[in-house]
Amino acid sequence: MQKPAVTLMVKAARAAGNVLLRHMHRLDAINVVEKDRMDYASEVDEEAEKVVIKELRRAHPDYAFLGEETGSAGKSRFTWVIDPLDGTSNYLRGFPHFCVSIALVENGEPIHGVIFDPIRNDLFTVSKGSGTQLNGKRVRVAERKTLEGTLLVTGFPPRERSRASAQLKTLDNLLLEAEDVRRTGSAALDLAYVACGRADAYFEAGVKPWDIAAGALMVREAGGKVCDFKGRPSGPMDARGIAPRALVAANLKVCELLQKKIVDTGYAAAFD
DSSP states (O other), X not given: OOOHHHHHHHHHHHHHHHHHHHHGGGGGGOOEEEEETTEEEEHXXXXXXXXXXXXXXXXXXXXXXXXXXXXXXXXXXXXXXXXEEETHHHHXXXXXXXEEEEEEEETTEEEEEEEEETTTTEEEEEETTTEEEETTEEEOOOOOOSSTTOEEEEOOOGGGGGGHHHHHHHHHHHTTTOSEEEOOSOHHHHHHHHHTTSSSEEEEEEEOHXXXXXXXXXXXXXXXXXXXXXXXXXXXXXXXXXXXEEEEEEEHHHHHHHHHHHHHTTTGGGGO
């Protein structure tokens, strides 16, 4: 049975998804701001986040918020961590791969999460200790035991371009065994896809809590493992952990093998 918090988050995510779909026919008229080099936000991001916050605050006015667009607000052991449009670059180009991501975090640890893809009407939900679901059905990570034949997903965030050569060296090495690599443009959906077995593993640097809080819990609750490039825990997912971080996610065996490759190829050392 779905937890009350998840029911609330689903309602908020669907409301935000409706905002995203409503504006898709007028992409050329949307006001876009360059937050950083090759890192964009739009008025749609802001409108979607306001819709989410309004819905969540109505139910829990005392909870804190951490959003990609509005930053951190309030102090509480519970924090709503929100990415109203994960995949902004895709969205602004009309590339149909983006989502709304919402997590409820308790003292830095995600306890509930929702990722909603409004284009495919895919709804991923998770509660700590209760497993991960896709459209109401329980899902698990893929059962692959080696890197041979894996489908990997990664990203090349603008803030990490100085380490791109180290990342490409790792990819070059991985492609000796992996079947292929995808770069989809949405870290939240990447993690959700690992959780349901659509992809075997994910790794990326430069991600922040709003990118990964819901998805990381989904991978864990689907039987997988999430860690940083050196195998350590991923750190708090609230306002204490807003610095960019590195993440690896897969089933237990593949996660360990992928994380070792990242170390052995020197990519992990690029963050020392």
